[in-house]
Amino acid sequence: ADTLGSAAAGQGRYFGTAVAANHLGEADYAATLDREFSSVTPENEMKWDATEPSRGTFSFGSADRIVDHAQSQGMDVRGHTLVWHSQLPSWVGSLGASDLRTAMNDHINGLMGHYKGEIHSWDVVNEAFQDGGSGARRSSPFQDKLGNGFIEEAFRTARAADPAAKLCYNDYNTDGVNAKSNAVYDMVKDFKSRGVPIDCVGFQSHFNSNSPVPSDYRQNLQRFADLGVDVQITELDIEGSGSAQAADYTKVVEACLAVSRCTGMTVWGVTDKYSWRSSGTPLLFDGNYSEKPAYDAVLSALGGS
Numbered sequence: 001a002d003t004l005g006s007a008a009a010g011q012g013r014y015f016g017t018a019v020a021a022n023h024l025g026e027a028d029y030a031a032t033l034d035r036e037f038s039s040v041t042p043e044n045e046m047k048w049d050a051t052e053p054s055r056g057t058f059s060f061g062s063a064d065r066i067v068d069h070a071q072s073q074g075m076d077v078r079g080h081t082l083v084w085h086s087q088l089p090s091w092v093g094s095l096g097a098s099d100l101r102t103a104m105n106d107h108i109n110g111l112m113g114h115y116k117g118e119i120h121s122w123d124v125v126n127e128a129f130q131d132g133g134s135g136a137r138r139s140s141p142f143q144d145k146l147g148n149g150f151i152e153e154a155f156r157t158a159r160a161a162d163p164a165a166k167l168c169y170n171d172y173n174t175d176g177v178n179a180k181s182n183a184v185y186d187m188v189k190d191f192k193s194r195g196v197p198i199d200c201v202g203f204q205s206h207f208n209s210n211s212p213v214p215s216d217y218r219q220n221l222q223r224f225a226d227l228g229v230d231v232q233i234t235e236l237d238i239e240g241s242g243s244a245q246a247a248d249y250t251k252v253v254e255a256c257l258a259v260s261r262c263t264g265m266t267v268w269g270v271t272d273k274y275s276w277r278s279s280g281t282p283l284l285f286d287g288n289y290s291e292k293p294a295y296d297a298v299l300s301a302l303g304g305s
């Protein structure tokens, strides 16, 4: 029988999942992960609070466990994430501008150096834009002290640190055409025109009844691809159940397959049991690791059976 990973490979794509290091010892979790997926994203273990809790002291233990596991199974690894306002240790926020710039670049070099050559794509900057109609940048220590240029600087530092890694900008509520995705689009267009190194844009794709799969999802992915970057679906989960949820998953897979530069999809967890949406059932396997209708729909949309 096909798996998500093998069926996606038949379409020239990867099919990944977020992974938490503390579940790798659970036999059913590891068996499902190893059987079905061809890429993993550490759910929390590569974030700043986990990897550089105090300045200049790096801790890679949990992230290394995930990378080692993935490599032992022949899976690729997505890096998530280098520069983000959340899960940021408090010491970062108390630095002055000059120190903060150095600390940001040191952090990028520390992470990307440790995993050099081992990460297929890095989320270099995550969630730098506000929700709502303004298209403005989100307040963060980086934005507030370094200004708009922090994003460009992060990408330039990242390119030098690991030239083999694809460098992505990643965000949510940018999945359809709207003011926020327009702002990201303008930034990517500007980066491409000025030669700022960017290779991909990640569309998190956390969907629920308030934020359903947009009708212009494919169109939005395509307009970014037309700028000359790859697009990736990076944190997919969809609230719901049964055939309605399955139909929504089908829409997402079909949108990616319709865009030749959509290089892969990642769901944000293996099983509903450990979803960050603690009360929800947004993933492809239920709490007992049984395949849900959404699983069958994704496999079928990928051309598998």
Ligand code: G3I
Pocket: 043, 044, 086, 087, 172, 204, 235, 276
């Ligand atoms: O590790 C501590 C543990 O020691 C402590 O006992 C426990 C008590 O609450 O908390 C644990 O940390 C939690 C961590 O997940 C690891 O489980 C944090 O409280 C919790 O806030 C954190 O949530 C993560 C969230 O990002 C934080 O922003 C979710 O697991 C993770 O799925 C979620 O992922 C984000 C992406 O990185 C970016 N896009 C949105 C996405 C969903 O929110």
